[in-house]
Structure formats: structure tokens, C-alpha cells
Amino acid sequence: MVRTTSFSVIAPAKLNLFLHINGRRADGYHELETLFTFLNFGDELSFELTSTPTILVTGDTKDIPLKDNLIYKAALLLQTQNKSQLGVKINLIKRLPMGGGVGGGSSDAATTLLALNKLWNINNSVDELADLGLQLGADVPVFIRGQSAIAHGIGEKLQHVELEQKWYCVVHPNQHVSTAKIFTHPDLKRDTPKILGDWKCQTLSNDCEPLVKKLCPEVEKTLQWLLKYAPSKMTGTGSCCFVEFASQVQAQDVLANLPHTWQGFIASSVNTSPAHTELAAIFDQ
Numbered sequence: 001m002v003r004t005t006s007f008s009v010i011a012p013a014k015l016n017l018f019l020h021i022n023g024r025r026a027d028g029y030h031e032l033e034t035l036f037t038f039l040n041f042g043d044e045l046s047f048e049l050t051s052t053p054t055i056l057v058t059g060d061t062k063d064i065p066l067k068d069n070l071i072y073k074a075a076l077l078l079q080t081q082n083k084s085q086l087g088v089k090i091n092l093i094k095r096l097p098m099g100g101g102v103g104g105g106s107s108d109a110a111t112t113l114l115a116l117n118k119l120w121n122i123n124n125s126v127d128e129l130a131d132l133g134l135q136l137g138a139d140v141p142v143f144i145r146g147q148s149a150i151a152h153g154i155g156e157k158l159q160h161v162e163l164e165q166k167w168y169c170v171v172h173p174n175q176h177v178s179t180a181k182i183f184t185h186p187d188l189k190r191d192t193p194k195i196l197g198d199w200k201c202q203t204l205s206n207d208c209e210p211l212v213k214k215l216c217p218e219v220e221k222t223l224q225w226l227l228k229y230a231p232s233k234m235t236g237t238g239s240c241c242f243v244e245f246a247s248q249v250q251a252q253d254v255l256a257n258l259p260h261t262w263q264g265f266i267a268s269s270v271n272t273s274p275a276h277t278e279l280a281a282i283f284d285q
Contacts, residue, residue, distance in 0.1 A: 004119070005049040007282050010274040011111035012042035013102040013267065014142065015168065015235045015242060018204035020192040029138075029154045030183060033195055035204075037148045037163055039170075040274055041267035043096050043108055045071070047115050050087040053079065060094035070105045070136060074112040077132055082122045097263065099176030101236030103143065109136045110143030111275045118283045130156075146273035150199060162271055169254040170235075170242045171226065171264040173218040177238040187211050212238040222262065229254045 017035040024030050050056075055075045057066060066072050071090055078084070090112065096104035113129050116122070124132075126145060133140030138155040149158040182188060189207040212234060213220035219234060222241045226232035229250075230243040245251045251266040258264050270277075 004282055006047065007115075007119075008044055008046040009111060009115060009278045009282075010040075010042045011045050011096075011104070011107040012143075012270075012274045013039040013096050013104070013170070014107065014139070015039065015102065015170070015269075016206065017233070019206045019208060019236065020195070020204075021188065021190045021207040022192055022194050024190050025154075028184075030190065031153065032151070032155060033192075034151050034155065035149075035161070035199070036142050036151060037269045038146070038271075038273045039102075039168065039267035040270050041095070041265055042274070043104060043111075044093040045108065045111055045115065046091040046093075047119055048089040049119055050089060052087050053085050054087040055079065056087075056089045057092065058089070059092035061092060062094075062098070070109040071112050074109040074133075074136055075116055077135065078113055078116050078120070078122065078124075081132060082120070082124070084120045084122065086120045088116060088119065095265075097172040097176075097240065099178065100172050100240040101177065101179075101234065101238045102170065102240050103139050103236070106137045106139035107143050107275075109133065110140045113140075113144060114146075114275055114279055118279055143273060143275070146276035148269075148271045163269060166269050167245045167248050167251040167266060168242050168269065169226075169229075169245070169251040169264060169266050170240050171222055171254075171258065171262050172240050173216075173222040173262050175216050175218050175239040177212055177216060177219070179237045181215075182208050182211060182237040185211055185215075187214070206234050206236075208237045209234045225259070226254070 019034040022031040057072050130141040130144040133144045147160045148163050223232045226243045
């Protein structure tokens with residue numbers, strides 16, 4: 001069998017369909033409950049195997065120093081943990097906004113771990129990769145596991161759920177919201193009771209939304225504008241906002257009327273991450 005040495009995969013966006021913060025732990029992390037779904041849209045990562053152990057990251061890396069780039073950190077972590085003598089050239093086409101709450105950086109890191117695990121023939125288990133991913137960020141394990149899920153704890157305890165496919169119009173009001181700033185802010189709501197029973201029967205919300213709207217009026221403006229079409233929500237700590245529909249045509253109508261000062265995209269939800277399905281098609285034939 002010919003070994004694959006170069007390929008491209010999607011590092012998908014995620015949406016938090018709700019986000020409840022139940023309390024703050026002594027170590028500063030927050031206990032939370034959130035529902036993740038994946039979208040069939042995201043950044044594009046290309047990988048090319050090299051015979052020397054150099055890790056090179058090119059493309060839409062902005063001005064982030066290499067040592068702080070999550071893609072580089074993920075590759076170096078996997079290489080170091082497994083003492084691999086192979087290297088890689090990684091190119092990033094960035095489609096997901098930074099500071100938008102759609103998981104772009106976490107998704108890039110997770111997709112890098114998943115891809116290099118195959119490319120370097122390391123064969124770590126999903127559990128091992130998820131443990132590595134947690135060192136890079138609390139959201140990384142959900143992308144590693146690649147299934148729509150309710151997350152508990154600090155986001156690392158995942159319970160798989162099957163969700164009905166929906167179409168989303170996701171709007172980025174060109175505002176960067178710092179996750180660290182939101183989670184350390186004294187006004188953040190931190191006392192939502194944990195869900196008892198079926199989550200589908202509960203009143204669900206995003207506990208970060210009131211604070212983000214106060215700190216970033218453009219987010220509130222976006223949520224208000226989207227209400228013309230459907231109930232609007234914010235994902236994660238923002239700034240992206242979204243509306244949900246049963247059909248692509250409805251989502252496309254919102255995007256077509258989007259104010260020119262904002263950016264947006266439409267995508268359908270998927271229960272399995274596109275990174276997983278694409279890597280399986282490449283390597284598991």
C-alpha cells in the first residue's frame with residue numbers, strides 16, 4: 001500500500017448551543033455545562049511529511065510567534081511525547097475568526113494532533129490524544145473526540161449526543177472577545193444550577209452573553225439584528241452569534257442581507273467532525 005505523505009483536511013468550527021457556568025474552582029477554572037455541535041465549515045490545514053524533524057507552519061498565521069502558535073505547539077507536543085524523528089510542513093488557510101467563540105485555535109490544534117498521529121504513524125489512542133490536547137486548551141479534547149457532546153467539568157468530561165441536522169448562519173461582528181477576560185471578570189454569572197434530568201426539557205442559555213453584550217455593544221447589536229429571522233444566540237465567550245434553521249435556503253437568506261460591516265458564513269451541523277471523516281477517508285481505506 002502506498003503511504004500518504006501529503007493531504008488537506010478541514011479544522012471545523014463548533015457552536016455552543018448553550019453554556020451554563022455552575023461555579024468557580026479553587027484553581028481558577030470554571031465548572032460548566034455546554035452542548036457542542038460541529039459545523040461542516042472551518043479552517044483548512046495542509047500537511048506534508050518531511051524526513052527531518054523540523055516543524056514548519058506557513059499560511060494565515062497572522063503575527064503570532066511560532067512558539068505561541070497552537071498548531072506548532074500541538075505538533076511539537078506530539079513529536080516530543082512520542083520521540084518521533086519525522087517532521088512536517090503545515091499550511092493554514094484561516095476561515096474562522098479569532099476571538100469569535102467558534103473554536104478556531106482549538107480546532108486547529110486538535111486537527112494537527114489527529115492528522116500527525118496518522119501521518120507520523122504514531123497510533124496514539126483517542127484518549128491519549130485528548131489528554132495531550134487538554135494541555136493546549138480546555139476545548140481541544142472535544143475536537144479530538146470529534147462527536148457532538150454535552151461537556152461537563154471544565155469541558156473535558158464529554159457525553160456524546162446525537163443531534164438533528166440543522167443549518168446555521170453564523171455572524172462575526174468583527175469584534176475580538178478575550179476568553180480569559182470574560183472568565184476572569186467579576187460580573188460573570190457563575191451560579192447556574194447543574195442540569196437535572198433531560199437537558200432538552202430545560203431552559204437553556206449562554207451565561208457569558210449578558211456580560212459580553214455589556215462589554216461589547218456590537219455583539220448586542222448583532223443579536224438584535226438576527227432576531228428578525230429567528231431566536232439568536234452567542235457561541236462560547238463570543239463574539240460570533242448565530243441563528244438556527246431547518247433549511248439551507250433560510251440560512252442563506254440571512255447571509256444575503258448581512259450588513260457589510262459584519263462577516264458571516266452558513267453551514268450545516270454534523271454529529272461527527274469533518275476532520276475525523278476526512279482523515280478516515282484518507283488513511284483507513
